[in-house]
Amino acid sequence: AQTVTQSQPEMSVQEAETVTLSCTYDTSESDYYLFWYKQPPSRQMILVIRQEAYKQQNATENRFSVNFQKAAKSFSLKISDSQLGDAAMYFCAYWKGGSEKLVFGKGMKLTVNP
Amino acid sequence: DTEVTQTPKHLVMGMTNKKSLKCEQHMGHRAMYWYKQKAKKPPELMFVYSYEKLSINESVPSRFSPECPNSSLLNLHLHALQPEDSALYLCASSQVALRTEAFFGQGTRLTVV
Numbered sequence: 001a002q003t004v005t006q007s008q009p010e011m012s013v014q015e016a017e018t019v020t021l022s023c024t025y026d027t028s029e030s031d032y033y034l035f036w037y038k039q040p041p042s043r044q045m046i047l048v049i050r051q052e053a054y055k056q057q058n059a060t061e062n063r064f065s066v067n068f069q070k071a072a073k074s075f076s077l078k079i080s081d082s083q084l085g086d087a088a089m090y091f092c093a094y095w096k097g098g099s100e101k102l103v104f105g106k107g108m109k110l111t112v113n114p
Numbered sequence: 115d116t117e118v119t120q121t122p123k124h125l126v127m128g129m130t131n132k133k134s135l136k137c138e139q140h141m142g143h144r145a146m147y148w149y150k151q152k153a154k155k156p157p158e159l160m161f162v163y164s165y166e167k168l169s170i171n172e173s174v175p176s177r178f179s180p181e182c183p184n185s186s187l188l189n190l191h192l193h194a195l196q197p198e199d200s201a202l203y204l205c206a207s208s209q210v211a212l213r214t215e216a217f218f219g220q221g222t223r224l225t226v227v
Contacts, residue, residue, distance in 0.1 A: 033215075035215060037218075042220065043202060043204075043220050043221045043223075044218055044219065044220040044221070045157070045204065045206070045218035046218075047215045047216075047217075050214075050215055089154075091156055091157075100145060100147075100162045100164065100169060100170055100210075101159055101162075101170070102159070102216060104156035104157060105156065106155070106156055107154070107155070107156050109154075
């Protein structure tokens with residue numbers, strides 16, 4: 001079974017600084033996708049960034065970028081120029097191609113200090 | 115429109131009540147999902163509907179009854195719930211088999227008293 005591990009339950013960062021959230025996963029599949037979702041206190045799960053396993057290039061969305069190390073099964077999220085609005089729970093998630101199940105990590109609470 | 119709308123946002127119900135949660139999307143997605151989320155935990159999958167047919171039931175107790183009347187609407191009927199069923203219930207939708215990403219609603223905060 002596929003598993004997703006987020007080993008850091010909480011992190012904090014100063015506003016305008018950079019922070020990296022770690023995620024590792026375990027799979028024997030070759031066709032899969034990885035996601036980072038953000039869940040602020042408003043409760044809605046919001047997609048931050050998405051990475052297809054077959055793409056070697058790391059995904060980037062504005063201040064958010066990933067370091068996808070396929071051989072190491074690592075998928076970390078870097079947030080640059082952190083803003084107060086980035087404070088939230090962050091979930092790493094895995095989806096196997098053709099499946100209907102998203103597998104979530106346990107989540108990590110990010111605090112942004114002014 | 116990339117919105118998944120859930121109603122109500124908050125619900126308090128007694129253990130003998132019957133209530134329903136509603137979820138609606140107009141993105142043309144043919145896969146819809148119910149998740150249950152406890153505080154500070156990841157969402158747990160409950161049900162998946164694909165092309166309006168139930169494709170996954172994660173061994174959810176029968177006091178939770180899903181319904182998908184059409185491709186835009188997903189309901190979760192609740193009956194004889196227990197206090198431990200209190201949680202955030204999230205609805206999501208996607209293209210079938212998650213060909214892109216899942217879009218989530220804001221959830222219904224359910225309290226069973």
